[in-house]
Amino acid sequence: xxxxxxxxxxxxxxxxxxxxxxxxxxxxxxxxxxxxxxxx
Numbered sequence: 737x738x739x740x741x742x743x744x745x746x747x748x749x750x751x752x753x754x755x756x757x758x759x760x761x762x763x764x765x766x767x768x769x770x771x772x773x774x775x776x
Contacts, residue, residue, distance in 0.1 A: 745772075 739745070745767050751758045 739774075 745763050
């Protein structure tokens with residue numbers, strides 16, 4: 737399933753490196769309320 741223009745980013749949880757070590761983040765924590773442009 738491809739993401740189309742205007743579609744929300746699917747919910748996912750992933751690990752990111754933070755100053756105090758690896759932490760879990762959700763797509764909402766990273767992207768909510770922002771507009772992003774992705775290309776492949």
